[in-house]
Amino acid sequence: MGLINNIKSYSEGIQISAEKKEIFSSFLTNGFPTTKDEEWKYTSLKKVIANEYSIENKGEVIDLSVIEKYSLEFENRIIFSDGKLINTPTIKGVSITGFSEFESKTTDSILQLNKALSQNGFTISVDKNTVVENPIEILFLSTTENSFSQYRNQISIGENSEVKFVERIQNINNSASFVNHFTQINCDKNTKSEYNKIQNNTAKSQLIDTVNVYQEQDSTCNINTLIFGGSFTRNNLNFEQNGSNCESNMNGVSVLNDNQLADNHTFVDHKSAHCRSNEMYKGVYLGHSKGIFNGKIMVRPDAQKIDAFQSNNNLLLSNTSSIDSKPQLEIYADDVKCSHGCTIGQLDDDALFYMRSRGIGIEEAKAVLTYAFASEAIENISVEQVKTLAKNLLAQKLNVDLDFSL
Numbered sequence: 188m189g190l191i192n193n194i195k196s197y198s199e200g201i202q203i204s205a206e207k208k209e210i211f212s213s214f215l216t217n218g219f220p221t222t223k224d225e226e227w228k229y230t231s232l233k234k235v236i237a238n239e240y241s242i243e244n245k246g247e248v249i250d251l252s253v254i255e256k257y258s259l260e261f262e263n264r265i266i267f268s269d270g271k272l273i274n275t276p277t278i279k280g281v282s283i284t285g286f287s288e289f290e291s292k293t294t295d296s297i298l299q300l301n302k303a304l305s306q307n308g309f310t311i312s313v314d315k316n317t318v319v320e321n322p323i324e325i326l327f328l329s330t331t332e333n334s335f336s337q338y339r340n341q342i343s344i345g346e347n348s349e350v351k352f353v354e355r356i357q358n359i360n361n362s363a364s365f366v367n368h369f370t371q372i373n374c375d376k377n378t379k380s381e382y383n384k385i386q387n388n389t390a391k392s393q394l395i396d397t398v399n400v401y402q403e404q405d406s407t408c409n410i411n412t413l414i415f416g417g418s419f420t421r422n423n424l425n426f427e428q429n430g431s432n433c434e435s436n437m438n439g440v441s442v443l444n445d446n447q448l449a450d451n452h453t454f455v456d457h458k459s460a461h462c463r464s465n466e467m468y469k470g471v472y473l474g475h476s477k478g479i480f481n482g483k484i485m486v487r488p489d490a491q492k493i494d495a496f497q498s499n500n501n502l503l504l505s506n507t508s509s510i511d512s513k514p515q516l517e518i519y520a521d522d523v524k525c526s527h528g529c530t531i532g533q534l535d536d537d538a539l540f541y542m543r544s545r546g547i548g549i550e551e552a553k554a555v556l557t558y559a560f561a562s563e564a565i566e567n568i569s570v571e572q573v574k575t576l577a578k579n580l581l582a583q584k585l586n587v588d589l590d591f592s593l
Contacts, residue, residue, distance in 0.1 A: 190236040190335060190365070191218070197242040198304060210293060211303035217296040226295070229479045229511040230450045235393050235419055238363055240335035249273075249328055249359065257357045259572040261324040268328050270307040270336060280317030281350075284310045289341045291371055297395055297423075301369045305339035315345035315375075322351040322383075322570050332362045340370040344378045351381040353573055356394060363391040370398045374406040376430065381409040383573045387416035387580055390445075397423040404430030404459075411568045414441040414449045415580045421450045428490075431461045438564040439468040440577065442557075442584045443476035443508075450479035453497075457490040464494075469564045470501040471557055472508035473584075483515040484525060491520050497527035502534065502560055504553070554587040 198211060219236050220227040249268045258264065265283060266274040275283045286308040293299045313319065329336060344350060358364045374380055386394065394417055400408050414420050426435040441449040455464045470478040480499040501510045514527040534556050542552035558581055565577045582588060 190238065190240055191215075193240050193242055193335065194300070194304070201304070201306070203303065207303045210299050214296050214299040214303060217299070219296060226452065226481070229481075230421060230448065235365060238365070239333060240363075240365060241331055241333050242335050249330060253359060254326065254328070257328065257355060258326060259324060259353060259576065261353065261572070262321050263319075263323045265309060265323065265325045266328065267307070267326065267338075269331050269334075270338075272309065276323070278319060278323070280314040280348075281319060281323075282312040286310070286339060287341070289371065291369070291399065297367060298369060298397060301337050301339055301367050301397075305337040305369070307337065308339040310340070311342045313342075313344045313348045313350050315347060317345065317348040317350075319348075319350040322353050325352060325354045327354075327356040327366070327368075328359060329357070329364060330359045332360060333364070335365045335367075337367045338369065341373070342370065343373045344375055344380055346375040347377045348375070349379040351383070351570060353383045353385065353570060355385045356388060356396075358389045358392045361389055361391065363393070364388075365393045366395070368394065368396045372398065372400045372408065374400065374402045374408050376403045377405040379407045381411070381569060383568060383570055384410070384412045384422075385573070385576065386412065386414045386420055389416065390418060392417040393419040395421045395423070398425070400426045400435070402426065402428050402430065402433040402435065405432045406430070407434040407436070409436040409438070409567070409569075411573070412437075412439040412451070413573070413577050413580070414439070414443070415584060418446065419448050422452065424451070424453045426455045426464065428455075428457055428459055428462045428464075431459045433459065433462040435464040436567065437466045437468070438567045440561050440564050441469070441478055442471045442561070442581055443478065444473040444584060445475060447476045448479075451481070453482040455484050455495065457484070457486045457493045457495065460490050461492045462490065462494075464496070466497040467564045467567070468499045469561045470499070470510060471504065471561060472501065472510060473504045475505075475507045477508065478510040480510070480512045480514070480529070482513070482527070483517065484527065486518040486520050486523055486525065488519045491522040493520065493523040493525065495523070495525040499529045500560070501529075501531045502557065503531065504533065504557070550585070550587050554582065554585040557581070557585060
């Protein structure tokens with residue numbers, strides 16, 4: 188049958204509005220994206236959607252010890268178990284509730300499906316003039332065998348407020364899973380926010396994660412993405428700057444092996460003057476893994492005095508790994524400072540020889556150089572627990588003990 192038929196059967200058993208029926212009908216007409224679509228040119232969903240999935244979550248109650256295994260043990264924790272919201276913290280100046288409807292752009296069939304049939308997710312509202320001292324950790328845990336899940340989340344950050352998030356989507360068992368995940372972040376004037384995404388799922392897990400960020404004047408938003416696990420990961424990260432003096436920062440680290448695939452798509456829409464954006468994506472590829480980077484910076488005619496930087500650097504550590512990279516600039520203003528670039532290479536033989544001559548083993552030497560390569564993006568993460576986790580996951584991927592501090 189495949190996923191399309193699973194979804195059709197599921198839709199017949201739930202109540203949705205006339206508007207959602209129309210959106211779902213549009214999804215069925217368009218279908219899932221294919222490699223004929225420019226934005227999916229290097230990434231095929233054919234094998235992913237050919238599988239059979241359970242859309243009705245029928246998982247077991249998750250034991251506390253399992254939760255602790257995947258948590259970084261922050262004081263503020265939002266926990267989902269098989270789509271059900273089972274824990275919310277109490278934070279002064281912050282409202283946290285479950286799924287609720289909100290308007291969003293449905294620019295592709297993936298978002299059409301999410302908007303039409305999603306019934307799980309969270310809504311977070313941060314009051315004006317609120318500084319949340321401790322990061323808010325968000326765990327999406329699944330125990331359902333061969334599950335297809337959708338989450339639809341909204342975060343609204345009030346004027347003059349500051350908040351940080353750490354998100355993890357995790358399959359508890361070793362069966363196949365597919366998650367269509369969407370988060371919309373609304374940043375009001377003079378806000379500071381950081382969203383950290385830890386993507387280290389099991390070997391048969393597949394994820395499409397879309398984050399849309401809307402910024403107002405004087406706001407700063409940082410998104411950090413760490414990809415270590417999962418067989419298929421697609422990240423769509425879109426920023427829209429709607430006021431002057433906005434700053435958008437994106438850092439990404441992908442460390443893959445075996446037959447893993449990670450596809451990072453970014454789009455920064457500079458619509459107002461005197462704004463900045465910085466993108467730094469690092470990829471390390473072993474085995475038969477494959478990476479894709481497709482980043483686009485758009486500068487509108489009225490967006491003068493823009494400072495935009497985009498960088499994608501990659502290490503291919505096997506003869507069978509690969510990377511497709513497409514950095515792009517589309518500029519319609521004449522008083523801007525924009526740059527982009529891509530590098531693809533291997534570890535420096537001279538540096539390896541020097542380290543081995545000092546008694547360092549070949550695997551440890553490779554690990555140190557690889558970490559040094561990735562650390563520039565990792566260092567931009569302000570949450571120390573996430574930095575430490577990134578170091579540990581990198582060591583696991585390289586099968587070495589990295590005994591040095593971040």
